[in-house]
Amino acid sequence: MDLSHLGTPIRPVVRVHGGFANRVYRLDTDQGSFAVKELNLLDRRWTYHLEDVFRFERAAFDAGIPMPEPIAAGDRTLVHRWVEGEAVPEAPVSAGYAFEIGEILARLHALEVPWPSGSTEDPASQDWSELAERAVATGQPWAEDLAARVDTFVAIADLVDTCERPGPVVLTHGDVQPWNLLAREGRPVVLDWELSGLLDLSGELGSTALSLAKGPGFDDLEPAVFRAVLDGYVAGGGALPPPGPSWFVLMIGGWLGHTRWNILRCLTGVEVGTGPDLALSHASVRNGVRGLPDLFGRLPELQAVLL
Template identity: 80%
Template sequence: MVRVHGGFANRMYRLDTDQGSFAVKELNLLDRRWAYCAEDVFRFEQAAFAAGIPMPEPISAGHHTLVHRWVEGEKMPEAPVSPAYAFEIGEILARIHALDVAWTHVSIEDPTSRDWPELAARATATGQPWAGELTSQVETFLAIADFVDTCERPGPVVLTHKDIQPWNLLAREGRPVVLDWELSGMLDLSSELGSTALSLAKGPGFDDVKPAIFRSVLNGYVAGGGVLPPPGPSWFVFMISGWLGHTRWNILRCLAGVEPGTGPDLALSHESVRNGVRGLPELFGRLPELEALLR
């Protein structure tokens, strides 16, 4: 097997055999932020693949390793996609949400962590390169945690992918292929649509959000038979919550000061922390602008 670098949470390998090529993913179990329900996700993937959703064929799943058939395609840059690509992603989401798949796993969400002052103090004491930036944003991170815990989710709740971002997509002959389904589960519909549409409509920051691309995702969803939920901040709370948890998780990995045996490289964890410390306050501050995309 050959290591494929760049994963944000797990480790990926390519395995070439006389039966074809496969993507073998070694799951990071040492410091997961939630339990992984392998059997439920695998059954969901099988149903999606059988329904013609463009994705790698699921081969096997265990609590330590996932295997899919390797799919060739172009990696998607973190940049606004084409209107046609965005529209098709919306259609794909509508088809995913229409699948009739039993979901036995019940997720229990813990209250959002509020230990940001302690983390900033530890970062300063250990000389982390981003300690000053984190310290200056502690109050903002506490406000973000309050927002995540108090934002009203209007529903409906759907079984979905939960992580359709540029780094989980390929383009094959210009059309989408959806990768990395292991975060699948139940999610408020507005959060899934808002996270997906915003990630496809912008670059690395928030200065170049393309409203037409954002709207193309929603138009595709309606064309695929979906019904849009009411506008509001709930469209972006899951994206903010996920990024907040991802940033804190990587801070803890950096504070440990050792190269972890599984999951992302330590250098990638530092990069993720810097991106979160700089990007999350900006995203949170632009909520009113983002809500205007829904009107």
């Protein structure tokens, strides 16, 4: 993308490290500061609908949703105005912050924005045994852990494919997680909208509320924070879907796909020019291989405690 319309650079562009899927750079010009996201199109897990996402972002921004101003969208690049704020750690947020996130989701779901029909989830991959064999053969540092849990990963994939989604389907951000949020004066700012699309409401609410109510594991789970997201959603005009396992299947399915994608990147042993660094892919695999079975085993407990 030609970025000359953003002004004359006043310092060299700087990469901002830490992205799980794409790469972000900060561009400072005489017209302001911008976040330039280079999308990974080499081995992506999904098709980006950038024009549709940009239209949705503009509608959300114009409606007052706290987010960076969307500036431009190209074939492989997204540009937003840079927003200063504090990173949100992977730890239970305050109940007030969680309540505001719930209100934001309700406002998003009420927007009337055209979206292409036919957006569906792909079936979960069942090749976990083969992946484990390849990991052992290539000496991956997490290979033994994966090999010991193959049956569990197959069971997780089965759950993702067979769990009934009660609806309704909503157009939404789709990935409201701590790493896609900032805190500005203690209030939320929602980042990284490229995964926006149509989702079952229960999965959207469960994934968001659970991610904000826990730390890296599930031992410090705060049910009051989980409930605050739902209370905020109702206060913002939303209606809650019926309780059930579908509330958690979006998170577990997304984490499953992310883990598999990073396994494939690690198996090549090549530092790809886009997407996360190889070291970050290894870290993501280790987290998924250990964390996913824990989440899967706790699903009945989560339903009982949180819903």
